[in-house]
Amino acid sequence: MVRAAIVTGLLVGLGLLAVGFQWFSNGTPAAKLPECNLLAGACDWQEDAGNWQVTLTPEGEGVQGTEYRLTVTAPAAPSRFLAVLRGESMYMGEYPVPLQKLGPGSYGAVFTAPFCTTGASMVWRIDLQSGQEKLGNVPHALVFQADK
Template structure:
């Protein structure tokens, strides 16, 4: 009898661990799918809404230099966090975190120019851009902004 209870308890524990470790957590945040959505910010304008207003981001590839390709990020944000940063992280391969300060260019508009660090995978390298206020990640229900490095 004790073995049956232990077996049932083990099965319930495995199911619970599997559910809580899954990447999709529809029971958190009302089941909004947009938090898991991806947006290729180099190919299209990424847009999302918060209680403060409408946000959008667009990335363009510039000239290739000795250091690599220069990227120009344009961001429309209804609020300006203190020490507004776009943080670049390797998604295909961990290469550290590269904070890029965003500069205010006009009312609700910010921009930054940066070069993605060189990666041996070349154009197969997928990068992720997140927004931060200093060391604190901005908690928004925005799409995951990604892009592939270009040569």
Template structure:
């Protein structure tokens, strides 16, 4: 019985040391597999459209604030894409701090033009919450090799 307790205590100590050493890596803000380790220049969507090209063609992303509907700042996202994804999603991911991932389904409004309306979550601790928008077709990333990362600063709801 004493031997079992000793092994359990040693195991617990090793587990705690491992959590302290490796835990921060899993809590970093840019933990998504499709963008981890890729340092791409940012493009501020509120300053104007973000455009880029890849092997599939030309992309264009536009974000327009629509006003505060009482629930927070509402935005309209429009994307011109050279592909026609089956289930097209814009995934909001915290750029300035991790606040989870928020998938926003995009609807087709014209040939290869997609649109969505959403309200971005705001951080109650920091009025300067910056979000990154990653594109996915279902669970598969669409812009993993993209040359830039579209971002915007969410307006605080006060």
């Protein structure tokens, strides 16, 4: 009887630990932010330092699938400016995309989104980061659907 209670307690504890780890490792859940579909148009917002705008355009088929051009217009960028792809419809890991300076206040990159082998489409979220830290000024969940 005691052994069964200990095993049950351990299983419940491990389950809670896994849920807690997932919650804290992602920071604030993106589901609480309003979604902005990057393939439907630019996502922009205002802050004290100036205007931000994020655009995503398909560039055509590359060797590994559809290539996308991400462009971020920002009043000032962090020293290690990254866009990190995270699976929104299914967890598939995290894919950092370094943003290069294109001009004054403009940063960008071309990337291919990984695709899921079990389905034809995948919804991705793009988090803007300064190194390992997610930027706190983005008021939207920046999302797009990548199709195979």
